[in-house]
Amino acid sequence: GxxxxxxxxQYFIDAISYALVWQKNVTKNPQRVTGVQMSFDYSLCIFSGNLSLPYATLLGTNGTISENATEWLIT
Incomplete structure (x- = not known):
C-alpha cells in the first residue's frame, strides 16, 4: 500500500522517495548510511536515482573472505 x-x-519516483524518507530517519538508519540518491534535471525533465547496498568485505585469519551486509533501513 x-x-x-x-x-x-511514477512508481520509480515513489519508491526512491519512500526510501529517502527511511534513510533520513535515524531509527531506520542508525549508522546514517547513504545508499539512496535521487536527482531531477529541470532542463531535460529527467528523474534519476540509484540504490547501493552497503556491505563490508572481511578477510579472516585463515585467508577466508566473507561479505557482510551493513544493517540499513531497518523495518
Missing part, C-alpha cells in the same frame, strides 16, 4: 504509482516512472 505505500507506493501507488500508476506508471513505471
Amino acid at each position: 505505500t507506493i501507488k504509482g500508476t506508471t513505471l516512472a
Whole structure:
C-alpha cells in the first residue's frame, strides 16, 4: 500500500522517495548510511536515482573472505 504509482516512472519516483524518507530517519538508519540518491534535471525533465547496498568485505585469519551486509533501513 505505500507506493501507488500508476506508471513505471511514477512508481520509480515513489519508491526512491519512500526510501529517502527511511534513510533520513535515524531509527531506520542508525549508522546514517547513504545508499539512496535521487536527482531531477529541470532542463531535460529527467528523474534519476540509484540504490547501493552497503556491505563490508572481511578477510579472516585463515585467508577466508566473507561479505557482510551493513544493517540499513531497518523495518
